[in-house]
Amino acid sequence: MAKRFRDEYVYAPMLEGRDVLHSLLHPRRKRPGLHANTQIPKFTGYQRIYELTGERDFNTAALNFWRIVVEHYSYGIGGNSAREHFVAPDKWEESIRHPAGPESCNTYNMLKLTAGLFRCDPQPEFVEFYERAMFNHALSTVNPRTGGRIYFTALCPMAYRTSDPGSTLCCGFTVMEMHFLAHEMIYAHTSDQLWVSRLDPVHGEPMHFRTRNLVRPADVTLKPFFEMADERYSAYLPAMNEASWGMEQTRRDKLAATQLTVFMASHTMR
Numbered sequence: 057m058a059k060r061f062r063d064e065y066v067y068a069p070m071l072e073g074r075d076v077l078h079s080l081l082h083p084r085r086k087r088p089g090l091h092a093n094t095q096i097p098k099f100t101g102y103q104r105i106y107e108l109t110g111e112r113d114f115n116t117a118a119l120n121f122w123r124i125v126v127e128h129y130s131y132g133i134g135g136n137s138a139r140e141h142f143v144a145p146d147k148w149e150e151s152i153r154h155p156a157g158p159e160s161c162n163t164y165n166m167l168k169l170t171a172g173l174f175r176c177d178p179q180p181e182f183v184e185f186y187e188r189a190m191f192n193h194a195l196s197t198v199n200p201r202t203g204g205r206i207y208f209t210a211l212c213p214m215a216y217r218t219s220d221p222g223s224t225l226c227c228g229f230t231v232m233e234m235h236f237l238a239h240e241m242i243y244a245h246t247s248d249q250l251w252v253s254r255l256d257p258v259h260g261e262p263m264h265f266r267t268r269n270l271v272r273p274a275d276v277t278l279k280p281f282f283e284m285a286d287e288r289y290s291a292y293l294p295a296m297n298e299a300s301w302g303m304e305q306t307r308r309d310k311l312a313a314t315q316l317t318v319f320m321a322s323h324t325m326r
């Protein structure tokens with residue numbers, strides 16, 4: 057039944073990896089730029105069909121769509137669209153002028169699509185986008201003082217956002233649901249593997265996060281940049297598995313032994 061709702065108009069080009077989101081003129085629309093949130097749920101559906109049936113084409117179309125939207129239509133906050141429509145790809149200076157910037161519903165559905173793609177193929181690019189869109193757009197779509205929900209997040213200079221506690225717009229209801237996604241995608245596992253995609257907040261210290269069994273030789277606390285702007289800092293966190301960590305530990309032990317030898321040798325020479 058779900059397959060019968062397939063919209064060949066966007067499905068076919070996305071299956072081939074062709075970006076038509078701005079160029080395609082929909083029969084009922086005279087101007088270019090498809091309505092963004094009409095397209096995104098189609099692809100969450102195609103991804104789900106793949107998950108249930110294993111028909112790979114549905115996943116290919118969903119993945120191509122996700123890549124095109126994330127790489128060519130999404131702003132730094134992870135959101136997309138102006139006036140609810142896809143604007144010309146990679147034309148940031150043009151699209152950022154719209155006061156009706158990224159719509160909350162779009163990001164909500166992109167998060168759902170991202171989670172679905174990750175379930176089938178746990179790649180870092182999915183959790184990276186999820187984190188970016190969750191922290192920079194999704195979590196900011198509600199006014200914590202009034203409970204008002206936000207429709208558009210304008211990105212243009214001097215813009216402001218309005219939130220409405222009684223909103224009956226699409227985003228009014230989407231945002232209510234969106235905040236239940238905040239606890240999702242923190243970690244995922246199979247019987248023998250674990251993926252951690254976020255960090256634990258440090259109790260009583262806003263914007264401080266602590267890794268948990270993630271960093272060797274010891275977990276680290278990450279603090280906001282403004283607290284350490286005048287300090288020296290460096291952070292290199294190479295990704296390793298248990299085997300490569302074992303080799304790294306051996307290398308460090310050898311290095312430590314060498315340093316001790318050199319130290320002792322220099323003392324002996326004196």
Ligand SMILES: [Zn+2]
Pocket residue numbers: 159160161162207225226227228230
């Ligand atoms: Zn909406």
